[in-house]
Amino acid sequence: TDGVLIHANPSFAKIWGYQNEAEVIGKPINNFLAGEEISLEIIESIKASGKWDGEFTAVRKDGSTFRAQASANSVHDTEGNTVALYSSVFDVTEIRNSEEMLSESNDMISSTPAVALRWRNAEGWPVEYVSDNVKNLLGYTAEEFLSGKVAYSEIIHPEDLEVFGIEVAKYSSDKKARGFSHDPYRVITKDGETKWIADRTNFRRDENGEITHFRGIVLDITEQRNIQEERKRLENSLYQSDKMASIGQLSAGVAHEINNPIGFISSNLNTMKEYLQELTELFNGNELESSENREQIDELIIDFGEAISESQEGAERVKNIVADMKGFSRADSVEMEATNLNDGLTSTLNIVWNQLKYNCKVEKELGDIPEVECFPSKINQVFLNLLVNAGHAIEGDSGLITIKTWAADGNVHVSIRDNGCGIPKENLPKLFDAFFTTKEVGKGTGLGLNLSHDIISNHGGTISVTSELGKGTEFEVALPFEEIREPILIPLD
Numbered sequence: 001t002d003g004v005l006i007h008a009n010p011s012f013a014k015i016w017g018y019q020n021e022a023e024v025i026g027k028p029i030n031n032f033l034a035g036e037e038i039s040l041e042i043i044e045s046i047k048a049s050g051k052w053d054g055e056f057t058a059v060r061k062d063g064s065t066f067r068a069q070a071s072a073n074s075v076h077d078t079e080g081n082t083v084a085l086y087s088s089v090f091d092v093t094e095i096r097n098s099e100e101m102l103s104e105s106n107d108m109i110s111s112t113p114a115v116a117l118r119w120r121n122a123e124g125w126p127v128e129y130v131s132d133n134v135k136n137l138l139g140y141t142a143e144e145f146l147s148g149k150v151a152y153s154e155i156i157h158p159e160d161l162e163v164f165g166i167e168v169a170k171y172s173s174d175k176k177a178r179g180f181s182h183d184p185y186r187v188i189t190k191d192g193e194t195k196w197i198a199d200r201t202n203f204r205r206d207e208n209g210e211i212t213h214f215r216g217i218v219l220d221i222t223e224q225r226n227i228q229e230e231r232k233r234l235e236n237s238l239y240q241s242d243k244m245a246s247i248g249q250l251s252a253g254v255a256h257e258i259n260n261p262i263g264f265i266s267s268n269l270n271t272m273k274e275y276l277q278e279l280t281e282l283f284n285g286n287e288l289e290s291s292e293n294r295e296q297i298d299e300l301i302i303d304f305g306e307a308i309s310e311s312q313e314g315a316e317r318v319k320n321i322v323a324d325m326k327g328f329s330r331a332d333s334v335e336m337e338a339t340n341l342n343d344g345l346t347s348t349l350n351i352v353w354n355q356l357k358y359n360c361k362v363e364k365e366l367g368d369i370p371e372v373e374c375f376p377s378k379i380n381q382v383f384l385n386l387l388v389n390a391g392h393a394i395e396g397d398s399g400l401i402t403i404k405t406w407a408a409d410g411n412v413h414v415s416i417r418d419n420g421c422g423i424p425k426e427n428l429p430k431l432f433d434a435f436f437t438t439k440e441v442g443k444g445t446g447l448g449l450n451l452s453h454d455i456i457s458n459h460g461g462t463i464s465v466t467s468e469l470g471k472g473t474e475f476e477v478a479l480p481f482e483e484i485r486e487p488i489l490i491p492l493d
Contacts, residue, residue, distance in 0.1 A: 003029045003039065006084065015068075015091050017061035034059050042072060046085060050074045055092065066093040113137075117145075117152065118204075118215045121172075124151035125214070137220050139190030157186035157194065168201075168214075175209050178202060184221060196225040261318050268307040338371040341379065341412055341479070342405055348383040349403070356391045360399025360418075367406040372481045378455045379479075382463075385448035386416045386475050393420025393473060411461070412481050417474035423467040431465060 005028075008021045016032055018024050024032075030039055034057040045052040051073045058068040072087035115137050118129040127145035135141050144150050156164055164185055171180040179202035187197050198221045204213040349362065356362060390401045404415040423431065432453040456463045460480050467473040 005029055005032075012089065015066075015089070016058065017064075023061075032058055034065055042085075046072065046074050046082065050082075058089075066091055067096045068092065114217050114219050116215075116217055118213055119152045120213055121211045124153045126151050128213070137189075137195070137218070138187065139193075155187045155189075157188055160185040172203070172211050184225065195220055195222045197221065261313075261315070265311045265315060268311045272304060272307050336373040337376055339374050339376045339379070340371050341369060341414055342366045344376055344380045345383055345403055345405070345414065348380045348387065352384060352387045352391070355388065356401065359397045360391065360394050360401055362401045362403065365402065365404040367404070369405050369407045369412045370481045372412050372479045374459055374479060375455075379459070382452040382455050382477065383414070383416070385452050386477075389448065389475075390416055390418035390420065390473070393418050393422070395421060407481070410480055411478040414477040414479075415474060417472060419472040422469040422471055423465070423473055424469060428465065428467065432463075 005025055008024050010021055013019065013021045013024050016024065033039060038056045041054075042052045051071070053071045055067060055069045057065050059065055068089050069092045070087050070089045072085050074082045075084040075086060077083050113133075113136075115134045116129070116131040117127055117134075119125040119127045126148055127150070130142045130145045132142050134145065138155060140150050140155075145152075153161065164182065167180070167182055171177050179200065182197075182199040182201065184196050184198055186194050188194055198219045199216055201214050201216040203211045204215060206212050345364075345366070349364075353362075387401070391399075394401075400419045402415070402417045404413075404417075406413050432449050453463055456477055456479070462478045464476050465473065466476075
């Protein structure tokens with residue numbers, strides 16, 4: 001009770017930095033404590049209740065300090081007088097440092113937009129840890145998740161829950177996988193708001209490799225998603241505007257292409273009307289037995305048939321031109337379509353043909369190519385821009401445009417080559433930049449090749465150019481296709 005240490009085990013000496021217990025026995029207890037206040041607190045507590053539990057700052061032999069946790073009790077003589085205290089002491093420095101680091105980490109996470117979670121691999125994915133900033137994202141408090149009132153599966157949008165579960169099952173089945181990134185999905189907040197989430201999930205496995213927990217960082221990407229959607233809408237609007245501008249520039253030629261067949265259809269209809277009147281007069285005059293009238297009737301019937309055939313051919317030409325124009329000008333569907341690029345080249349060439357036919361010849365070397373998944377209208381827009389540019393590059397009336405397609409290395413390749421004026425070397429690096437053009441005012445906006453580059457890139461393809469002044473230019477487009485492999489049959493025996 002005089003505050004002098006009368007017994008200590010080797011661990012006590014080691015914790016306080018002494019070589020053995022002999023070095024500490026006989027020393028005042030205050031030598032091991034930082035400040036006398038803790039000694040007084042212990043004594044007062046022992047007097048009142050006969051015990052003391054708590055933490056204090058301890059001082060080692062070299063003067064350094066550490067955090068210690070102790071539980072002290074009084075020892076009494078036969079008459080009930082307190083004659084000594086005995087205590088068990090633990091160094092809790094590392095524990096407290098870890099707790100402080102964990103608290104700091106949680107504070108750091110909570111000060112960011114990202115929410116950290118850990119949920120158990122059990123039905124409903126019950127949450128066992130979540131950072132405090134979860135309320136900012138989902139409206140629920142951390143306590144609502146940790147108490148089991150809300151499971152993670154309950155906040156996922158019903159339309160995305162099945163895909164979410166499929167992704168988890170897919171990656172969980174891979175014993176070597178440590179984690180994965182979800183495709184963006186939607187969650188529903190406490191107040192019913194829908195938000196888009198980006199999620200990186202890691203696995204915690206037991207000794208058998210089975211997943212016990214999922215740990216994830218989720219981030220609200222709603223604003224970015226809205227910006228992307230708006231950008232996509234503007235891009236589609238720009239693509240459509242560019243198509244309409246191209247159609248506007250080609251409209252005179254297209255009108256001429258339609259006018260020709262309409263002209264001879266109209267002429268043939270007038271001729272057939274006259275033939276019909278003559279036939280009527282012959283039949284009404286009952287002069288059919290005359291050999292001269294018979295020959296006249298035969299000639300009228302032959303001419304009538306030729307006029308009908310010509311008119312049908314002209315109507316088919318008009319129908320094809322209108323169909324090509326309609327197909328080119330329409331907005332693409334949401335889903336990609338399996339498309340043969342040869343068909344797109346042919347229909348696009350029909351649209352632009354009147355602009356090319358007066359000063360150049362077009363040669364086609366269309367190979368046997370597989371279909372590619374694409375937005376056909378957008379790809380045709382690229383072909384139109386390249387064909388129009390090729391036509392503009394040709395001077396005089398001896399131009400040649402060569403269109404070639406082939407498949408190689410998992411890509412369908414399209415080459416459009418002209419023998420025009422070529423492109424200066426210094427202009428090639430800027431060729432796909434927005435608003436860059438060398439054409440005179442009214443002939444180009446500087447957007448055609450820029451949009452073409454974006455369209456091909458968005459399809460996972462490439463577009464390249466080679467050119468030589470005075471000799472011509474070649475653009476090559478490559479779009480990936482998925483090979484369909486024949487199944488391998490393995491005999492059961």
